[in-house]
Amino acid sequence: MVLTRTPLRIPLAGGLSDLRGYADLFGGVTLSATINKYIYIAVKKNLGKVFELHYLNTYEKAPDADSIRHNHIREAIKLVGLASSPLDLTIMNDLHHEGGLGSSGALTSGLLAALHEHRNANPGPKRIIDQASNIEIDILEGASGYHDHTITHLGGLRLITYEGGSYRDIPTDIDPTGTERFMRRLMLFYSGFHAKTKPSLALLAASLDSVLPTMHAIKQNAYELRDRLVRDDLDGAGQCLQIQQDLKQKLPGSFENEFVIETMRRARRLGVAAQIPGGKIGSFLLVYRPLGMKRKHVIKHFGDLTYIPFRFEPEGTRSTQL
Numbered sequence: 001m002v003l004t005r006t007p008l009r010i011p012l013a014g015g016l017s018d019l020r021g022y023a024d025l026f027g028g029v030t031l032s033a034t035i036n037k038y039i040y041i042a043v044k045k046n047l048g049k050v051f052e053l054h055y056l057n058t059y060e061k062a063p064d065a066d067s068i069r070h071n072h073i074r075e076a077i078k079l080v081g082l083a084s085s086p087l088d089l090t091i092m093n094d095l096h097h098e099g100g101l102g103s104s105g106a107l108t109s110g111l112l113a114a115l116h117e118h119r120n121a122n123p124g125p126k127r128i129i130d131q132a133s134n135i136e137i138d139i140l141e142g143a144s145g146y147h148d149h150t151i152t153h154l155g156g157l158r159l160i161t162y163e164g165g166s167y168r169d170i171p172t173d174i175d176p177t178g179t180e181r182f183m184r185r186l187m188l189f190y191s192g193f194h195a196k197t198k199p200s201l202a203l204l205a206a207s208l209d210s211v212l213p214t215m216h217a218i219k220q221n222a223y224e225l226r227d228r229l230v231r232d233d234l235d236g237a238g239q240c241l242q243i244q245q246d247l248k249q250k251l252p253g254s255f256e257n258e259f260v261i262e263t264m265r266r267a268r269r270l271g272v273a274a275q276i277p278g279g280k281i282g283s284f285l286l287v288y289r290p291l292g293m294k295r296k297h298v299i300k301h302f303g304d305l306t307y308i309p310f311r312f313e314p315e316g317t318r319s320t321q322l
Contacts, residue, residue, distance in 0.1 A: 001044040001322045002117045006110035007034035007313040008094070008101040009151045010186070010286055011277050013244045014222025016251070018145035020137055021205045022215055023162040030147045031172075031222040033157040033183065034313040037094040039106045041114045046086040051077075055091040072104070075135045076111040080119065087118070095308070098194060100282020105148020108132040109317050113153070117319040128317075129153055133165060142198055145279070155316025157183075159226050174229045182234050183312040187298055189285040189305035193259060200254035200280040207252040218247050238288030242273035254280045270301045284308070 009032050017028035046052055051068055053060040060069055065083035068074035073091075077083055097103050112128045112135075123131075132149035136142050146162040154160075157179050159170040208215065225240035245264065249256045260281055267274035273288040285305060289298050299307050 001042060002114050002319060003322065004041045004110045004114040004117070004317055004319045005038045006041075006106040006113070006152050006317040007155055007315070008037045008039070008103060008106055009034045009148065010101065010188070011147065011244075012222075012275075013225040013240050014219055015147060015244065015277075016145070016204065016248065016279060017215055017219040017222070018147035018162045019201065019205060019208075020145065020165075021208050023146060024164055026212075026216070026219070028146070028162040029159065029219050029222045030151070030162075031157070031159045031225050032147065032151050033179075034152060034155045034316065035101075035188075035310045036313045037101070037308075037310055039094070039103060039110050040092040041107075041110045042088075042090045042092075043114045043118050044088050046088045049086050051086050052088045053091075054089070056093075056097060071140055072108055072111060072135065075139050076108065076115055079131055079135060079139075080112065080115040082115055082119065089114075096190070096194070096283055098197065099190075099284050100197075100276065100278025100280065101284060102148035102152055102278075104144075104197070105132065105136065105150075106152040108135055109149045109153040113317045113319050117321065125153055125316075129167065130165075142201075144198075144201060151316075153317045156314045157312070159222065172226050172230070174226070175232065178229060178232050178234075180312065181232075182229060182237055185234060185238065185289050185291075187287040187289055187295065188308040188310055189287065189302050190308055191259070191263075191283055191285055191305050193281060194283055195254055195280045197278065197280045204251055204253040204279070211251055214247055214250050218244065221247065235290050238273040238290060241275045241286065241288050242267075245275040257281055266301065270298065272298060 011032045014030035051062040062068045065077045109132050112131050116123050129150050136144045150167050159172045161168045221243050228237040275286045276282050
């Protein structure tokens with residue numbers, strides 16, 4: 001049996017500039033980090049000569065790979081060359097799926113890593129990331145980006161650029177102790193609001209020409225966040241998270257509703273920076289707590305939301321054979 005563990009991510013700045021329509025023309029950049037909340041995948045040979053799948057409280061039994069209903073599982077199995085090798089495959093999530101923390105990209109990365117490991121192959125990170133891009137963007141024709149499967153597979157806090165379907169992991173020169181101090185000032189809350197990412201990103205992709213100045217500003221904000229962290233300006237870095245949110249709300253797509261507007265008002269009243277991660281109105285609220293503000297004060301202020309403690313995860317996808 002093969003087990004993989006892939007972390008989810010928090011998108012600090014630059015997210016949406018990795019969308020294919022923008023990145024391929026202008027180059028995209030993200031500064032983001034993985035956290036200790038994971039997607040786990042278990043794969044082994046099926047002795048009954050069928051595909052048996054367990055995911056999201058769903059049990060699926062398929063006679064062949066083409067009959068698998070779950071798009072990502074089906075395409076990953078076919079791409080890795082296991083369409084004629086019946087499998088037992090189970091997916092487990094630490095947090096709610098489609099919440100805005102990169103679960104789809106993490107799932108694709110983890111699936112490919114698990115399936116390659118099942119074949120006793122070691123293709124390396126670049127090939128897995130390239131294959132994940134192929135599934136997410138080309139095969140499934142998603143209005144998607146290059147960010148999620150890249151950062152979740154690599155892990156850590158990284159500045160990554162995207163252009164022409166390729167990525168570069170750029171050294172940040174950020175002191176690791178500064179990274180830890182910054183991450184300790186971040187807090188995550190679960191709102192329970194769920195929405196689909198694809199319709200939101202499809203609307204944005206169709207309207208990119210009309211919002212290029214905002215997209216350029218989102219990209220530049222990633223570099224500004226990097227510079228603030230290099231200077232150990234934690235409160236300034238926190239404001240970059242707020243800038244990302246403010247810019248995102250100006251874009252076409254599912255980025256603003258009454259919940260978002262009121263949540264941002266509450267954040268301003270408290271004096272914190274806040275961001276709703278992902279390419280839609282997601283299920284989580286990411287808060288930067290400025291120096292001197294107590295954690296319990298923030299938890300009380302957002303008492304109608306569920307506080308989700310987390311830590312920085314420096315590693316990406318990991319595989320093991322049992």
